[in-house]
Amino acid sequence: QKEVEQDPGPLSVPEGAIVSLNCTYSNSAFQYFMWYRQYSRKGPELLMYTYSSGNKEDGRFTAQVDKSSKYISLFIRDSQPSDSATYLCAMRARGGKLIFGQGTELSVKP
Amino acid sequence: GAVVSQHPSWVICKSGTSVKIECRSLDFQATTMFWYRQFPKQSLMLMATSNEGSKATYEQGVEKDKFLINHASLTLSTLTVTSAHPEDSSFYICSAEPGLAGHNEQFFGPGTRLTVL
Numbered sequence: 001q002k003e004v005e006q007d008p009g010p011l012s013v014p015e016g017a018i019v020s021l022n023c024t025y026s027n028s029a030f031q032y033f034m035w036y037r038q039y040s041r042k043g044p045e046l047l048m049y050t051y052s053s054g055n056k057e058d059g060r061f062t063a064q065v066d067k068s069s070k071y072i073s074l075f076i077r078d079s080q081p082s083d084s085a086t087y088l089c090a091m092r093a094r095g096g097k098l099i100f101g102q103g104t105e106l107s108v109k110p
Numbered sequence: 111g112a113v114v115s116q117h118p119s120w121v122i123c124k125s126g127t128s129v130k131i132e133c134r135s136l137d138f139q140a141t142t143m144f145w146y147r148q149f150p151k152q153s154l155m156l157m158a159t160s161n162e163g164s165k166a167t168y169e170q171g172v173e174k175d176k177f178l179i180n181h182a183s184l185t186l187s188t189l190t191v192t193s194a195h196p197e198d199s200s201f202y203i204c205s206a207e208p209g210l211a212g213h214n215e216q217f218f219g220p221g222t223r224l225t226v227l
Contacts, residue, residue, distance in 0.1 A: 034215065043116075043203050043218040044154070088153060090216075098144070098205075098216055100153045 006101025133204030141209030
C-alpha cells in the first residue's frame with residue numbers, strides 16, 4: 001500500500017463547477033499537508049499549506065484536513081479554464097521527507 | 111517571495127557528456143534543497159536531499175557517482191549528471207526549504223528538461 005493515495009483522474013468539469021480533489025494516507029506521523037498545482041512542463045506551485053485538522057481558505061481554494069480519517073481535500077470554487085493543471089497532494093512528518101500523491105489531472109472546460 | 115530558479119530550463123546533450131543544472135533560492139536562504147526527477151504523467155521522485163556544507167543524502171537506487179550534488183552556499187545547489195545516457199532524459203526539478211522554525215513548506219523551481227541524444 002502506498003503511503004499516499006490520490007486518484008489520478010483525469011477529471012473534467014465545466015467552467016464554474018466546484019472541484020473536489022482528495023488524498024488518503026496511511027502514516028499517522030504526517031503532520032504537514034500541502035497542495036501543489038503543476039502546469040505542463042513547469043515546476044509545482046505551492047497552493048495551500050496546513051498543519052492542523054480543519055479548513056483553511058484562500059480565495060477560491062479551501063484545504064481540508066481530517067487527521068482522524070487520514071484524509072485531505074482541496075476544493076476549488078467557481079473553477080476556471082486557467083485552473084486546468086495537475087494537482088498534487090504532499091505531506092510529511094516532522095523532520096521527514098515530502099511524500100507526494102500521484103497527482104490528479106484536472107481539465108476545466110469553457 | 112519564496113522564489114526558486116533553475117538554469118538551464120532545457121538542455122540537449124550528446125550521450126557520454128556531463129550536464130550541470132543550477133538551483134537558486136532568490137529571496138530566501140535555503141538550508142536544505144532537494145532534487146527530484148519526474149517522468150511524463152508521473153509524480154515527483156525524490157533523488158537526493160542536499161544540506162549546505164555537507165554531503166548530499168541520496169535515495170535508495172539513485173547512483174551518487176552519476177548524479178553529483180553540490181550545495182556550496184545557502185542559495186545555490188547544483189546537480190551534475192555525469193556521462194549522461196538517453197535513459198537519463200527526464201524533467202529534473204529542485205526545491206528549497208527556508209529553514210525557518212515553523213516553516214516546513216518546500217518551494218519548487220520551474221524544472222529543467224534534459225534530453226540526451
